[in-house]
Amino acid sequence: MKKILLVAALAFASFSMIAQDKVVQKVLELGKTDANKTMYYDDYISTRIGGRIVGSHNLEDAEKWVAKQFKEMGLEVELQEVGQINVGFSRDHWTGKMIGGTGMILDFGTPSYTAGTHGIERGHVVIEPTTEREFNAIKGKLKGAWVLIGGASNGMALDWSDKANQNRKELREKNADIERQNAEIRRYNQANPNSPKKLLDLETIQVPFYKEMCDAGVLGFIQSAVLPMQIHYDRANCYNITMDNLPNVCDIKLNKNQYETIKQMVQDKEDFQLEFDIRNHFFEGPVKYHNVIATLKGSKYPNEYVMMGGHLDAFDSATGSVDDANGVSLTMAVAKLLTDAGAKPKRSIKFCVWTGEEYGLLGSKFFVENKTVPLEKISNYFNRDGGPLAATAINVPATWYDEFVKICAPLENYDPEIPFKVNKREGESAARPTTAGGSDHAYFAMNGVPTVGFSETDPKGYGFVYRDIWHTTKDLLNMVYPDYMQFSTVVTAVTAYGVANLDKILTREGVYKD
Numbered sequence: 001m002k003k004i005l006l007v008a009a010l011a012f013a014s015f016s017m018i019a020q021d022k023v024v025q026k027v028l029e030l031g032k033t034d035a036n037k038t039m040y041y042d043d044y045i046s047t048r049i050g051g052r053i054v055g056s057h058n059l060e061d062a063e064k065w066v067a068k069q070f071k072e073m074g075l076e077v078e079l080q081e082v083g084q085i086n087v088g089f090s091r092d093h094w095t096g097k098m099i100g101g102t103g104m105i106l107d108f109g110t111p112s113y114t115a116g117t118h119g120i121e122r123g124h125v126v127i128e129p130t131t132e133r134e135f136n137a138i139k140g141k142l143k144g145a146w147v148l149i150g151g152a153s154n155g156m157a158l159d160w161s162d163k164a165n166q167n168r169k170e171l172r173e174k175n176a177d178i179e180r181q182n183a184e185i186r187r188y189n190q191a192n193p194n195s196p197k198k199l200l201d202l203e204t205i206q207v208p209f210y211k212e213m214c215d216a217g218v219l220g221f222i223q224s225a226v227l228p229m230q231i232h233y234d235r236a237n238c239y240n241i242t243m244d245n246l247p248n249v250c251d252i253k254l255n256k257n258q259y260e261t262i263k264q265m266v267q268d269k270e271d272f273q274l275e276f277d278i279r280n281h282f283f284e285g286p287v288k289y290h291n292v293i294a295t296l297k298g299s300k301y302p303n304e305y306v307m308m309g310g311h312l313d314a315f316d317s318a319t320g321s322v323d324d325a326n327g328v329s330l331t332m333a334v335a336k337l338l339t340d341a342g343a344k345p346k347r348s349i350k351f352c353v354w355t356g357e358e359y360g361l362l363g364s365k366f367f368v369e370n371k372t373v374p375l376e377k378i379s380n381y382f383n384r385d386g387g388p389l390a391a392t393a394i395n396v397p398a399t400w401y402d403e404f405v406k407i408c409a410p411l412e413n414y415d416p417e418i419p420f421k422v423n424k425r426e427g428e429s430a431a432r433p434t435t436a437g438g439s440d441h442a443y444f445a446m447n448g449v450p451t452v453g454f455s456e457t458d459p460k461g462y463g464f465v466y467r468d469i470w471h472t473t474k475d476l477l478n479m480v481y482p483d484y485m486q487f488s489t490v491v492t493a494v495t496a497y498g499v500a501n502l503d504k505i506l507t508r509e510g511v512y513k514d
Contacts, residue, residue, distance in 0.1 A: 022342075023338070023341045023342060023343045023344075023497065024341075024410050024494055024497065024498075025410075026340075026341035026342070027337050027338065027341045027343075027490060027493050027494055027497070028410060028414060028490065028494070030337055030340055030341060031337060031414075031486060031487075031489065031490035031493070032486075035336070035337070035340055036333060036337065036486045036489060036490070037329075037332070037333045037336050038329050038330055038333040038482075038485045038486050038488075038489045039329070039480070039482045039485060039486070040329075041069070041325075041328070041329035041332045041333055042321060042325045042326060042328075042329035042477065042480055042485065043477060044065070045062055045065075045066075045312075045320075045325045045328060045329060046314075046319040046320055046321035046325040046476075046477055047319055047321070047477050049061050049062050049065065050316070050319055051091065051314055051315060051316025051317065051318060051319055051320055052312060052313050052314045052316065052320055053089060053112045053113075053233060053313065053314070053315060053316045053358075054085060054287075054289050054313050054355070054356050054358070054359050054362075055085040055087070055088045055089050055113075055238070055285070055287045055289070056088060056089055056090055056091075056287075056316065057088065057090055057283075058090070058316070059289060059312065059313055059355070060287070060289075062312055063079065063289075063290050063292055063312065063353075063355070066292045066312065066328070066332065066353050067079060067292050067294075069332060069336075070292065070294035070332070070335065070351065073294075073335055073336055073339040074339055075294040075295060075296055075335060075339065075351070076294065076295040076297060077292065077293070077294045077295075078291075078292075078293045078294075078295075079290045079291075079292060080290055080291040080292075080293055080363075080366070080367065080372070081288055081289075081290050082289055082290060082291055082355050082356055082362055082363050082366045083288070083289060083356065083362060083366070084285065084286040084287060084288045084289070085238065085239055085285055085286065085287050085289070086239065086240070086241060086242055086285045086286055087241045087242060087243060087246070087282050087283070087284070087285045087287075088282065088283040088284070088285050088287040089112055089113050089238075089280070089281070089282055089283075090280075090281045090282075090283065091112070091279070091280055091281070091316050092279030092280075092281065093277075093279055094108070094109070094110065094116075094276075094277065094278045094279060094280075095276070095277045096108055096252075096274065096275065096276040096277070096278075097274075097275050098262075098272055098273070098274055098275075099122060099272060099273040099274070099275050100270075100271055100272035100273060101265055101270055101271075101272030102261070104258060104261070106254065106255070106258060106274070106276075107229075107254070107255035107258060108222075108225075108229075108252050108253060108254045108255065108258075109225075109229055109231035109252075109253050109317040109473055110231070110250065110251055110252055110253065110278055110280060110317075111155065111156060111157035111231055111232050111233050111234055111251060111253070112231075112232070112233035112234065112238070112280075112315065112316055112317075113157065113233050113234040113237070113238040113241060113247070113282075114157050114234055114247055114250070114251040114280060115220075115246070115247040115248050115249055115250050115251070115278075115280060116250065116278040116279050116280030116281065117219070117220075117250060117276050117277055117278045117279075119277070120275060120276075120277045121219050121275070121276055121277075122273050122274070122275040123144045123145050123146050123219045123273060123274065124141070124144070124145050124146070124273055125145065125146045125147075125148060125222075125262060125265075125266050125272075125273070125274055126138055126141055126142065126145045126146075126147055126148070126266065127147075127148050127263065127266055127267070128147050128148060128149045128150065128207065128209070128213070128221075129208075129209055130150070130205075130208055132172070132176070135209050135212065139212075139216055142213055142216035142217060142218050143216055143217035143218070144217060144218075144219060145218050145219060146218070146219050146220055146221075146222055146252075146274050146276075147213060147218050147220070147221050147222065148222050148223075148259070148262065148263055148266065149206075149207050149221050149222065149223050151206060151223065151224075152223075152224050152225070152226060152256070153223040153224060153225040153226075153229075153230070153253040154230065154232075155225075155229075155230035155231050155232035155253065155471055156232045156233070156234075156235055157232070157233065157234035157235070157236070157237070157251050158206065158207055158210065158221060158223075158251050159206075159236040159237065160210065160211075160214070160237065160247060160249070161236055161237055161240070164210075164236065165210060165211040168205055168206075168207070168208050168209075168210060168211070171203045171205045171208070172205065172208050172209075174203055175202045175203055175205070178200045178201075178202055178203075179202070181200055182199050182200055185197045185198075185199055185200070186199075207221065214248070214249050218249060219249070219250060219276075220249055220250025220251065220252055220276070221249065221250070221251055221252065222252045222254050222259065222262075222274075223251075223252070223253055223254065223259075224253075224254060224256045224259040224260070225253040225254060225255065225256055225259075226256055227255060227256065227257075228467075228468050228469075228472035228473060228474045229253055229255065229317075229472055229473050230253075230470070230471045230472050231253060231315060231317035231471065231472070231473060232315060232358075232471055233315065233358075233359075234247070234251075241282070243282065243284055246282055250276065250278060252276070252278075262274070289313070289355045289356055289362075289363075290355055290363075291352065291353065291354055291355050291363045291364075291366070291367060292312070292352075292353040293350060293351070293352055293353075293367075293372075294335060294350070294351040294353075295348055295349070295350050295351070296335065296338060296339065296343065296345065296348065296349045296351070297348050298345055298346055298347040298348040298349075298500065299344045299345065299346055300346040300347070301346055301347040301348070301505075302347070302348050303348070303373075303374075303377060304347040304348065304377045304378075304379065304505050305347060305348050305349070305350050305373055305377055305378050305379065306345075306347060306348075306349050306350070306378075306379050306380060306382075306496050306499045306500045307349070307350045307352055307378055307380070307381040307382070307444075308331055308334065308349075308350075308351060308352065308381070308382040308383070308384070308492060308496055309327070309331055309350075309351070309352030309353060309354055309364070309381070309382075309383060309384075309440060310324045310326070310327020310328040310329075310330065310331050310353065310354070310383070310384045310385055310440070311324045311327065311328070311353070311354040311355065311356075311357030311358070311363065311364075311385060311439075311440055312324075312328050312353050312354065312355055313354075313355055313356055313357055313358050313359070314358070314475070315358060315471050315475070317472075317473045318469075318472065318473050318474060318475040318476055319475065319476055319477065320475055321475055321476050321477040321479060321480050322387060322388050322469045322475050322479050322480060323385070323469060323470060323471065323475055324357070324384075324385045325480075326384065326387075326388045326480060326485065327383070327384035327385045328353050329485070330384050330485065330488055330489050330492060331351050331352070331353060331384065332351065332353075333486075333489040334351065334489055334492050334493040334496065335349075335351045337489065337490070337493045338493055338497060343497055345497055345500035345501055346500060346501050346502075346503075347379065347500045347501075347505070348500070349496055349497070349500050350373075352364075352367070352440075354367075354440050357385070357439065357440055358471075360436075361436055361439070361440055361442055361443060363440070364440035364441075364442070364443050364444070365436070365443045367443075368443040368444060368447055368449075369443070375444070375447050375448065375449050377505070378444070378449045378450075379450070379499055379500075379502070379505045379506045380449075380450045380451070380452055380499055380506055381441060381444045381449055381450070381451045382451075382452075382453055382454070382492060382495075382496060383439055383440055383441035383451060383453055384453075384454075384488075384492070385439040385440065386456050386466065387456060387458075387464050387466050387469075388464070388479065388480040388481050388484055388485055389456035389457055389458050389464060389481070389484050389488075390418050390456060390457060390458070390459060390481075390483075390484040390487050390488055391420070391454035391455070391456055391487070391488040391491040391492060392418060392419060392420055392421070392454075392455060392456070392457045392459060393420065393421050393422070393423055393454065393455040393457075394408070394422055394423070394452065394453070394454050394455065394495065395423045395424075395425050395452070395455060396422060396423070396424065396425060396452055397424075397425050397429065397452075397509075397510035397511055398424055398425065398510055399507050399509045399510040399511075400452070400506060400507070400510075401422065401424045403502060403506070404422045404495075404498075405422050406498075407494070407495060407498030407499065408420065408422050408491075408494065408495060408498070410494060411490075411491055411494055411495075414487075414490065414491075415487055417459070417460065418459050418460075418483075418484070418487050419459070420491060423455075428513065429510055429511060429512055429513045430512060430513065431512065431513045431514070432445065432446065432448060432512040432513065432514055433445050433446050434446065441453070445512075448508065448512065450506060450508060450511045452511070454488070454491065454492070454495075456488070458484075460483075460484075462481055462484075464479075464481070
């Protein structure tokens with residue numbers, strides 16, 4: 001009887017291995033055809049729907065569309081509510097030009113949740129005052145003016161809150177006192193040239209007369225922005241805005257070269273005006289935002305998980321085609337390849353489309369801290385939130401190496417132009433992070449979940465530079481490389497499926513120091 005049971009068990013194991021191999025072969029075949037939907041998903045999310053800031057109609061539409069695609073694959077789908085924001089924001093077109101002077105067309109952006117113009121608005125330009133004397137000297141010119149302010153933009157909106165304006169007032173008063181002390185120091189130094197005292201440093205203040213200039217009727221503030229321009233959002237105020245206290249004054253980030261030209265023209269007292277038409281809109285909330293979690297249920301260990309994901313929200317000065325429609329589209333396309341290939345993995349695979357990453361990893365943090373699944377049951381979480389590059393290697397701890405060599409063997413010669421290899425991680429294991437990093441793997445790693453990911457490279461030399469698209473106006477579909485994306489989808493599908501079919505969950509020995 002024991003012999004019969006042993007033969008039956010071996011036969012079942014052999015059948016299971018053959019079935020798994022067939023799924024992998026089917027994935028490899030489908031990956032080189034139109035069945036690989038990676039670019040279709042990226043195109044739809046980023047150009048059919050567009051930029052997807054938290055609180056926007058676009059993000060709501062994208063959530064619904066992604067959930068629909070997963071359901072059509074036959075997956076279990078959950079819309080996991082993460083949070084809400086009081087007021088929604090949407091963006092239409094924006095244009096700007098110089099009237100008179102060079103007549104230049106202006107290259108600029110405005111952070112999300114900042115004011116638009118009231119139709120087409122035209123006005124003269126002044127340079128911001130930084131002292132009481134300067135403010136009093138130009139206060140009569142401020143009404144209907146565009147104000148050039150100092151400092152280089154980091155993409156974030158100017159803080160217009162009462163707290164920020166009170167802080168500006170206090171720092172101005174402090175600087176006035178420092179100026180009085182410096183006047184005394186200068187007199188002392190003139191009288192004592194052999195033992196001079198050092199002048200005191202003034203406090204740095206961003207737009208020291210912000211409220212006073214708004215009260216005087218300025219049209220907006222213009223700040224220099226390095227290229228490519230990063231355009232973010234109103235981090236300080238977006239959650240506190242209501243329909244009764246919407247921002248009223250434009251916050252413009254302008255191409256640094258144009259900014260310098262305009263500043264020089266103002267200093268030279270040239271006769272010109274700037275004209276802007278900025279259609280930033282607000283709508284009544286609250287607006288909820290969600291994770292979209294799809295599950296391919298495990299046949300043997302349904303309560304153990306292999307996970308992968310990317311974030312759906314994106315800054316809306318461009319289309320978020322790379323950051324991070326690239327990660328979302330790959331996650332969706334992996335699900336499509338596996339379901340089309342008839343995959344029935346031993347443990348469950350969760351395809352996670354996170355929300356609110358750009359606002360502080362809100363979606364993945366919620367998933368982890370609310371213990372959506374037991375964290376000790378997650379074998380590995382694969383995150384994709386970098387460039388649109390090729391997943392050409394995976395660097396695994398020594399304790400995983402033999403298993404991953406077997407899992408990834410079919411990928412070795414999959415594309416002769418894009419080699420793939422498994423590397424054994426040498427040296428001491430990394431310490432488990434204690435603070436959140438820059439993407440959705442962070443809270444998993446902080447809680448001891450393995451987040452071993454792929455090395456993404458540019459083997460064909462397309463010259464991709466991440467800074468070119470990171471939260472900039474250039475994050476568009478033409479920055480995405482189809483061959484790299486489709487290759488990475490196949491690599492991720494084969495690897496995740498292989499991990500899901502291991503007899504045991506991946507060991508955590510050797511992943512982190514602790």
